[in-house]
Amino acid sequence: MSERTTSRVSARISAIAESATLAVDAKAKALKAAGRPVIGFGAGEPDFPTPEAIVKVAADAASNPVNHKYTPAAGLPELRQAIADKTARDSHLHVKASQVLVTNGGKQAVYQTFATLLDPGDEVLLPAPYWTTYPEAIALAGGIAVPIVADETADYLVTLEQLDAALTDRTKLLLFCSPSNPTGSVYPPEQVAAIGRWAAEKGIWVVTDEIYEHLVYGDAVHVSMPVVAPEIVDRCVVLNGVAKTYAMTGWRVGWMIGPQDVITAATNLQSHLSSNVANVSQRAALEAVSGGLDAVEMMREAFDRRRKLMVRLLSEIPGVTCPEPKGAFYCYPSVAGLIGKDLGGVRPTSSAELAALVLEHAEVAVVPGEAFGTPGYFRLSYALGDEDLETGVRRMGDFLRTAKD
Known part of the structure; x- marks a missing residue:
């Protein structure tokens, strides 16, 4: 009997790519667990806890048969x-x-x-x-x-x-x-x-x-x-x-x-x-x-403050162009001006390679534009603490400023 050569996994499922945003977040957390001071801008989730009133209702519900x-x-x-x-x-x-x-x-x-x-x-x-x-x-x-x-x-x-x-x-x-x-x-x-x-x-x-x-x-x-x-x-x-x-x-x-x-x-x-x-x-x-929207209004005010800070810091980096986002909690700057530049002896040919260099040298995790159908960009979430946000973007900026023609 001839050995079957078909794949163990269906073609339909084999064609699926892992969620790039979750992958970046997982890698950042793994590096942090290993002792590296990585700051992750990958995850798309608020850094605030669920409001207490909601948690209490859930706790009570868990004990109800x-x-x-x-x-x-x-x-x-x-x-x-x-x-x-x-x-x-x-x-x-x-x-x-x-x-x-x-x-x-x-x-x-x-x-x-x-x-x-x-x-x-x-x-x-x-x-x-x-x-x-x-x-x-x-x-x-x-x-x-x-x-x-x-x-x-x-x-x-x-x-x-x-x-x-x-x-x-x-x-x-x-x-x-x-x-x-x-x-x-x-x-x-x-x-x-x-x-x-x-x-x-x-x-x-x-x-x-x-x-x-x-x-x-x-x-x-x-x-x-x-x-x-x-x-x-x-x-x-x-x-x-x-x-x-x-x-x-x-x-x-x-x-x-x-x-x-x-x-x-x-x-x-x-x-x-x-x-x-x-x-x-x-x-x-x-x-x-x-219930009301008090919790989201508190978060919105914090996100608005961080949004302005991140745009300002990113816009100060040569080779980076960052439009001001008007919603959600992401910035999506173009980094096309840095692709092909010499960064520590390496010339990245894509935003994915550039993101890998940023993670290696600046210990900052971002999601490259390839994940979103437009190479040449980074996605950074500003749903993280103000101190980490400023430290992370400045750290990334310090590395990217070393780019040479």
Whole structure:
């Protein structure tokens, strides 16, 4: 009998790249554990604890036998209603509780949305720079990501002309994220409305990721696309969660909001994939979304201060160009001016190689632009303590200033 030569792992899964942001964060933590004073700018999570009132509700829920059993796959009925109420309060989008599906974090919401909407060969318009998970989730659903690149000269915002040029008869949907991960850019309300109307006219879906809705700064305003472009409401799925607003990344509660048939189909998928989200986490999320926004306002003020500091420090480094982000908690500077320069006897040929040198010589961990579809950039999170932020950027700057032609 001939020996089988097929791979032990399926081609579908073998093609998935590890999350670059989690990989950088893990490497930074491993080096710190080994005694090196590494400062990590990789993780996209608030450095604040979950508010105490939410933690207390969860602690009480853990001792209640009601939460020790299976609950509906779509989420606790009271949580789905609270999410609908919170959505009406915060973004003025009015939906029924039955249009809400509670998921195991925002990533599951992303995966299930693409799995529910895409057939093999369907194309997804994907503005770049993009969050590293989007293209992998699209590929897992059999879709084809079509990146549309906007650089720092356009504040990383794609135009209607770019979208129109990328449209084909295979285009099924547009992925839209504002405020953006990784750039921190925020689309003006009139541009959000125009893109929504364009999508409705073309008959394509929009998946809009609103996880950073409350983290906007200065005169920036977040608006929900189906609110400012109601024409798209029947072809729009809104993604959100408690992770960023309430410092609950580890609790793993996200959600999908969309047309009833899509949510029903996605619920059927989840019933086989994971069943219900952990009940203790759901009880914590219920407390979070039912309460006020005092905690996120405190975090927003700190992030705003750090945002300004990081932009100033990065802009002082020769060869670095850093637009001011208007949302989320990331800076996305161009480092193209340093690629090919001599740094300690090495001439990096990519931002990935440059990031490796920064980690080795400055003991600072950043995520290179390759992870977000646009080589030549770094992503730095300013969701870390002020002292570490300033020390890390200055340390990186000291190393990069040694660059020679």
